[in-house]
Amino acid sequence: MSAETASTDKPRALVRLDGVGKNYGNIIALRDVSLEVAPGEVTCVLGDNGAGKSTLIKIVAGLHRHDEGTYEVEGKPVSFASPREALDHGIATVYQDLAVVPLMPVWRNFFLGSEKRRAFGLMDIEFMRSTTKNELLAMGIDLRDVDQPIGTLSGGERQCVAIARAVYFGAKVLILDEPTAALGVKQAGTVLRYIVQARERGLGVIFITHNPHHAYPVGDRFLVLKRGRGIAYRSKGELTRDELTTLMSGGAELEELAHELESITSKEP
Ligand SMILES: Nc1ncnc2c1ncn2[C@@H]1O[C@H](COP(=O)(O)OP(=O)(O)O)[C@@H](O)[C@H]1O
Numbered sequence: 001m002s003a004e005t006a007s008t009d010k011p012r013a014l015v016r017l018d019g020v021g022k023n024y025g026n027i028i029a030l031r032d033v034s035l036e037v038a039p040g041e042v043t044c045v046l047g048d049n050g051a052g053k054s055t056l057i058k059i060v061a062g063l064h065r066h067d068e069g070t071y072e073v074e075g076k077p078v079s080f081a082s083p084r085e086a087l088d089h090g091i092a093t094v095y096q097d098l099a100v101v102p103l104m105p106v107w108r109n110f111f112l113g114s115e116k117r118r119a120f121g122l123m124d125i126e127f128m129r130s131t132t133k134n135e136l137l138a139m140g141i142d143l144r145d146v147d148q149p150i151g152t153l154s155g156g157e158r159q160c161v162a163i164a165r166a167v168y169f170g171a172k173v174l175i176l177d178e179p180t181a182a183l184g185v186k187q188a189g190t191v192l193r194y195i196v197q198a199r200e201r202g203l204g205v206i207f208i209t210h211n212p213h214h215a216y217p218v219g220d221r222f223l224v225l226k227r228g229r230g231i232a233y234r235s236k237g238e239l240t241r242d243e244l245t246t247l248m249s250g251g252a253e254l255e256e257l258a259h260e261l262e263s264i265t266s267k268e269p
């Protein structure tokens, strides 16, 4: 633990959004959304299609700028112009459609864009192969052969390589956009285990999913979005698995209705 965080009980938030909003022309994609991601914590963002999940993480990842509210990284307000800038602040994103070159070996994909070179610009292949092997092993992935094309790995394994890569290149915050959506039960389980591992290494994780059964076991905090608004933001102690499931299935509509009725009745004289 660094001296900075050791002096306080609660680790400083890596990411903090406060009242963040985003429009696409006339469409309100996100309104008044707040969340906080601390080191060693997994924040799950849930919601149906069109709820605003991707918009939210695109703001955090530097792909879009927010129109309203504040976005802070380690206590400082930011407004990133690009994902590169976000990455320089330790914020790494693993997208649903992984940017991999299927025919290239696993180790080439691991170092893609950040190749290790020796004198005269020659690639240090041995270093990259052994590092890839060891980093994957450290996350419990025992690949027989890091020379095999990454396209031969399962979807779950590819997600795990992407996670290990982000960790190796110094990510503090890992954003995962629906990493388990296209996977079967067993493979989803593998990815969920690596999410827990990333947390144990002290990363802050933002895990986007529409599946409460994937979110609940690994999450520390839960943000449920509905039509661009946060309809629930709770820590695990304040939420049961059943409540989360209900929020995700129509129950969300009831909660929203209750909210609306409350604000209408409170306005009446
Ligand atoms: N580039 C865009 N241009 C216009 N509207 C968009 C764009 N991206 C998303 N939207 C709209 O914003 C809302 C939230 O979308 P999105 O963040 O993709 O939701 P989710 O990821 O939860 O499915 C939706 O109504 C969607 O149609």
Ligand SMILES: [Mg+2]
Pocket (backbone or CB within 6 Å): 053, 054, 055
């Ligand atoms: Mg999406």
